[in-house]
Amino acid sequence: MSIMNVNPTRMELRRLKLRLKTAVRGHKLLKDKSDEMIRRFMIYVRENRALRQEVEKELSFALKDFMLARAVSSDAAIEEAIALPSVKAELETSTVNVMSVNVPSFTAVESGTKELYPYSFASVTSELDLSISTLSGLLGKMLRLAEIEKTCNMLADEIEKNKRRVNALEYVMIPQLEETIKYITMKLDENERSATIRLMKVKSMIAVRDGQTES
Amino acid sequence: MHNRIAVVGDKDSVLAFKAIGLEVYPTLDENDAKDVIKRLARDYKVIFITDKIACSIDATLKKYKSRPYPVIVPIPSAEGSNGFGMQGIKSDIEKAIGSDILFSREDN
Numbered sequence: 001m002s003i004m005n006v007n008p009t010r011m012e013l014r015r016l017k018l019r020l021k022t023a024v025r026g027h028k029l030l031k032d033k034s035d036e037m038i039r040r041f042m043i044y045v046r047e048n049r050a051l052r053q054e055v056e057k058e059l060s061f062a063l064k065d066f067m068l069a070r071a072v073s074s075d076a077a078i079e080e081a082i083a084l085p086s087v088k089a090e091l092e093t094s095t096v097n098v099m100s101v102n103v104p105s106f107t108a109v110e111s112g113t114k115e116l117y118p119y120s121f122a123s124v125t126s127e128l129d130l131s132i133s134t135l136s137g138l139l140g141k142m143l144r145l146a147e148i149e150k151t152c153n154m155l156a157d158e159i160e161k162n163k164r165r166v167n168a169l170e171y172v173m174i175p176q177l178e179e180t181i182k183y184i185t186m187k188l189d190e191n192e193r194s195a196t197i198r199l200m201k202v203k204s205m206i207a208v209r210d211g212q213t214e215s
Numbered sequence: 216m217h218n219r220i221a222v223v224g225d226k227d228s229v230l231a232f233k234a235i236g237l238e239v240y241p242t243l244d245e246n247d248a249k250d251v252i253k254r255l256a257r258d259y260k261v262i263f264i265t266d267k268i269a270c271s272i273d274a275t276l277k278k279y280k281s282r283p284y285p286v287i288v289p290i291p292s293a294e295g296s297n298g299f300g301m302q303g304i305k306s307d308i309e310k311a312i313g314s315d316i317l318f319s320r321e322d323n
Contacts, residue, residue, distance in 0.1 A: 038311060038312065041311050041312075045304060045307065045308055045311075048304055049301075049304055052300050052301065052304065053301075055290070056290075056291050056296045056300065059290055059291050060291050060295050060296060062231065063228060063231060063291070063292070063293045064293070066230070066231040066293070067227065067293050070227075070230075078230070079230070081234075082230070082231075082233050082234040083233075085233055085234055085235065085236045087235060087236040088219075088236040089219070089220050089235060089236040089237050090218065090219060090220075091218045091219075091220060091260060091261060092218075093218055093260045093284065095283050102283050103283060104260070104283045104284055104286055106218075106260065106261070128234075131231055132231070132234045132235060135231055135232065135234070135235050136235040139235060139237075142263065142288070142290070143220075143261065145288060146261050146263075146286045146288040147286070149286070149288055149300075149303070149304075150283065150286045150288075152304065152307050153280050153281075153303075153307060154280075154281065154283070155311065156307040156308070156310040156311040157280070157281055157310070159310070159311040160310050160311065
């Protein structure tokens with residue numbers, strides 16, 4: 001690791017020591033943050049995976065039912081049946097702070113009539129009813145999945161970024177500072193020694209000269 | 216403020232969502248889907264997209280990954296899941312931890 005390009009003065013030494021202190025403290029904090037983020041990430045990602053498996057399974061069933069319904073009735077009949085849905089799915093959205101990452105959070109807002117089926121039961125088959133009721137039951141889970149999947153995405157991003165910061169501090173910044181401080185200390189010591197030697201030398205020269213003039 | 220939810224995908228898969236009050240945008244191919252996503256990303260907070268299409272426009276979806284909204288979620292299409300959603304979770308884990316140590320054992 002190379003040393004920084006600085007003047008070996010006491011002022012610079014003091015400044016670098018302060019910087020080192022900040023860097024070490026920052027490194028510790030970031031490392032703690034990273035640990036906690038990974039712990040949370042594990043929790044979220046487990047839930048994410050379980051939820052996704054569940055949603056994918058149930059959604060596939062519901063869509064298969066829907067396909068079946070389409071196969072039994074004519075396309076036009078189905079499209080007419082659901083052309084004007086009686087319910088409206090709406091969201092209230094906000095962001096939540098998880099380890100200084102702003103992740104989305106939302107709650108579904110119920111609206112429209114209580115009647116889920118916008119068609120008369122006479123016009124289509126029961127598969128459609130089944131598929132629609134499963135789907136509407138699934139919507140809550142799907143939204144939770146959306147929320148948690150995004151959280152995982154963003155946490156993973158942040159963990160990666162944080163890791164880079166920790167590594168930069170640990171393997172570049174801190175060794176560099178330590179080495180520069182060592183260099184300055186050595187240089188200062190060296191200067192001090194040479195000053196002492198010079199004084200001793202001058203003193204002996206004076207003593208020799210005084211001895212000569214006295215005799 | 217209230218926000219609507221959008222569903223993007225092939226017509227067979229997304230029509231069902233219309234019945235439960237989501238906004239449905241059937242798409243035909245990749246380019247169509249890209250345009251639709253770009254347009255919807257401005258107005259919708261949550262967009263569900265069938266994994267078959269999500270898979271083909273992965274690069275476009277990556278752009279939206281790092282901000283809180285819109286949330287774009289792959290869902291299985293009528294033909295069933297192709298594993299794209301699970302792949303996303305796996306890549307998240309790999310990004311955060313370095314390797315998929317959590318679930319690699321359970322899958323085998």
